[in-house]
Amino acid sequence: MTGALDHQRRFTPDITEEDEHTVTRRTVLTGAAAATAAATVPAALDTAARADSVDPNSREHMLLFVLLSSALTGIAANKLAPGFRLEPRPTNPPTVPAPPIDLAKSVPGSDPVDVKREYLTWANEKYPSALENLLQLVRKNLNAPDRDEAIINALQFDDDDKSKTPSDLDAKYLARSIVLMWYLGAWYEPAELKALRKDPKRVPTFRVVSPKAYTQAWALRVAQAHPMGFSEMQFGYWTRPPNPRVDFT
Secondary structure, three states: OOOOOOOOOEEOOOOOOOOOOEEOOEEOOOOOOOOOOOOOOOOOOOOOOOOOOOOOOOHHHHHHHHHHHHHHHOOOHHHHOOOEEOOOOOOOOOOOOOOOOOOOOOEEOOOOOOHHHHHHHHHHHHOHHHHHHHHHHHHHOOOOOOHHHHHHHHOOOOOOOOOOOHHHHHHHHHHHHHHHHHHHOEEOOHHHHHHOOOOOOOOOOEEEOOHHHHHOOHHHHHOOOOOOOOOOOOOOHHHOOOOOHHHOO
């Protein structure tokens, strides 16, 4: 199969709930990135922010989005966004306490593919208030001793928790959609994912975000594979033992 996919076409996923991936700092899907969207996602969020307050072209918002995506997917930020770097850089031995992160001096990455901007734009166009809540959560935990763990721990709650607001629920399921975008290059509506709770056998529909997203799906990298019709691997790679997984992730 060659050529770009029509990202407006709707599909039915043909993927399983089981994933054996292990990558970088923690277990790959952090319990997420299956079509059933068993993602680890948000809890105690700050008050809902004003809609349309996220700017995909903002350096600071992109930094926060990459940190959010890294925490949710379990993939290192500089893998999701090559060239990503927080300032000041860690010292060896580590400075205790560590100096606060300076977002104004940090680098969101300058990779030529830049699929992260497509994902941030997509989420912002569809659920701006929920996305702002998620970025505020990252900002709140920016200097936590273990930022990812702090975000993950703050992001777990039952839908029936009476202390949570509709805004909390919106952010929770948007986070699941963001995980699936990174792993599958596809958009699952948060409402579809929410419906899985009451109907686990439901098969949610999805939409490929773009031809670029189709080629950048992390599920394929974790599996040391490539999408149909696109490969960055040298011809004849199948005749040789596969490279270490770290080369893919």
